[in-house]
Amino acid sequence: MEINFKFKKGREYMHLDEIMYLLSQTHWANKRHKETVEKSIEGSLCFGVFDDNDVQIGFGRAVTDYATMFYISDVVIDKDHQGLGLGSKLVSFIKSAPELNGLWGFLGTTAAEGFYSKQGFTRSTGFFMTLPKTNQGDIFNVK
Numbered sequence: 001m002e003i004n005f006k007f008k009k010g011r012e013y014m015h016l017d018e019i020m021y022l023l024s025q026t027h028w029a030n031k032r033h034k035e036t037v038e039k040s041i042e043g044s045l046c047f048g049v050f051d052d053n054d055v056q057i058g059f060g061r062a063v064t065d066y067a068t069m070f071y072i073s074d075v076v077i078d079k080d081h082q083g084l085g086l087g088s089k090l091v092s093f094i095k096s097a098p099e100l101n102g103l104w105g106f107l108g109t110t111a112a113e114g115f116y117s118k119q120g121f122t123r124s125t126g127f128f129m130t131l132p133k134t135n136q137g138d139i140f141n142v143k
């Protein structure tokens with residue numbers, strides 16, 4: 001059965017309970033309190049992946065000053081939907097957000113260097129990976 005996944009930007013589209021479930025699958029945020037996650041959503045440019053039933057199966061956010069830089073955080077795809085290319089599309093979707101165009105992008109990862117290398121990030125120091133300043137991502141439909 002074909003599923004049409006939707007990529008959406010904006011905290012108004014985010015489903016807090018489903019994001020809690022997604023973060024429970026990660027090694028870095030599986031003990032994060034709901035209030036903390038809610039506050040992080042309020043303070044970030046948020047992105048989600050949704051299935052045909054509008055269940056959120058992917059999440060990521062960018063912390064940014066909208067002028068010079070953005071930090072990508074909490075990127076996760078539900079374990080039952082990994083390996084379908086959705087994580088790559090989600091990161092491309094984040095990179096191509098007009099609000100982030102031309103800004104310096106970076107993130108921290110230990111476990112997914114290969115995944116982010118494919119997205120144009122290069123290792124800078126032990127934990128951090130950076131994206132060249134001229135940042136033109138792919139275009140996806142934004143609801």
Ligand SMILES: CC(C)(COP(=O)(O)OP(=O)(O)OC[C@H]1O[C@@H](n2cnc3c(N)ncnc32)[C@H](O)[C@@H]1OP(=O)(O)O)[C@@H](O)C(=O)NCCC(=O)NCCS
Pocket residue numbers: 025026075076077078081082083084085086087088089108109110111112113114115118
């Ligand atoms: C990492 C994650 C977001 C990738 O999402 P995904 O939808 O499964 O990834 P994709 O299907 O788009 O994979 C794209 C490519 O990256 C590779 N890849 C996926 N996860 C990877 C990882 N953790 N490390 C290295 N490469 C990875 C895939 O093999 C694929 O390679 P290919 O293009 O040669 O086939 C997802 O697996 C996830 O949420 N994992 C748990 C949380 C996590 O570890 N996040 C990383 C932050 S440290």
